[in-house]
Amino acid sequence: MRHRIAVVGSGPAGLTFARVLHRHDLLVTVLERDPARDARPAGGTLDLHAGMGQLALAKAGLSAEFETLSRPEGQAMRILDTDGTVLRDWRPRPEERNNPEIDRGHLRDLLLGPLDVQWGREVRQVVPGGRDGVAVHFADGRRETFDLVIGADGAWSRTRPAVSPVTPHYTGVTAMETSLHDVDSRHPELARLIGDGSVAVYGVNRALVAQRGNAGHVKVYAQFRAPSTWHANLDLTDVEAVRSSLLARFDGWAAPALDLLRHGTAFAHRPLFVLPASHTWTHVPGVTLLGDAAHLMPPLGAGANLAMLEGAELAESIAADPDDLDAAVRAFEEQMWARAGKWAKITAAGLERLVSPDPAQALALFDQVQPS
């Protein structure tokens, strides 16, 4: 019997799930809110770990393509003191492929491949328990039913309320994101500073991180501890006002760090929200969650990796026993909760150390996790 399966969201979780299911010749409907594939910029770069994101791509049969698209040299990491002194300068050996970087846009295109995503299908509500299946209500007023609905719709999931009343809470750390374009020709000194990978500067309760993507594109994140209302008197759409506010906040830092803010184009506000570290729920037949919808955590290199691995594992679990969807989902949920709970604690502790009253904590964390 062919089950009617839908996944809400075409981020790393939803697409990996759909792609692995497709590889096993099972049908899935992908429902995405964005009106088109390129409706918004795909975002910065992601590092995919060998046993997580890369394993998921192997399960999707996409390892060779990943090898071509990824940037192992992007693993390089430089840490500066706020006075500009280089404290660490780590470069990967040529064979080092534990955490290569890939642009989000390239990853999305790789996963999309033959998938037929339904764009412009914003889900408002998911209601399990109906006679003809789980009902999905759309923003345009339409309604469809499925045997299984998977919420891979990110931090502010509309699927989550069908299984759990929990909502994300603010960590006390916020971030402003900006971009540098054509960095090699327009800002050669910054290009040298950032190198092939990332540069980070850690100060008291604040940090500046710049990451190189493809084609001279750089994302810069200014992170700091602040109440959620910190911008009450600031117009976040006024680029120069935001720039001045950030330069004042990072006052006294050396020129190269501040130049990352001086040359940034538009600014986007990205306050860091999380779900409780061990978010579980009583199993609800016909609905489950993947990725950020299930376990939103600080952005410390785990979220997309977990999302993809979970997508691949759930798809394989369904493919192994397509006649018993509920058993496949239950087994998957237990595995997801155990692993995500561990990562949520690791990343929460990591955030405390990276944006900390004692910047030495950030350096100590780097030394702890970085291969020598």
Ligand SMILES: Cc1cc2nc3c(=O)[nH]c(=O)nc-3n(C[C@H](O)[C@H](O)[C@H](O)COP(=O)(O)OP(=O)(O)OC[C@H]3O[C@@H](n4cnc5c(N)ncnc54)[C@H](O)[C@@H]3O)c2cc1C
């Ligand atoms: C600055 C930053 C850097 C990061 N760096 C890394 C990294 O290097 N490595 C790493 O592993 N993780 C990283 N992360 C975390 C990572 O981005 C997320 O964990 C990951 O994107 C989660 O994937 P997802 O598919 O669960 O959700 P998302 O990527 O949020 O995708 C959700 C999808 O659902 C769609 N959607 C939302 N609501 C609806 C709706 N109502 N109806 C239909 N569709 C909907 C959205 O449009 C979107 O396409 C980073 C995060 C940030 C903010």
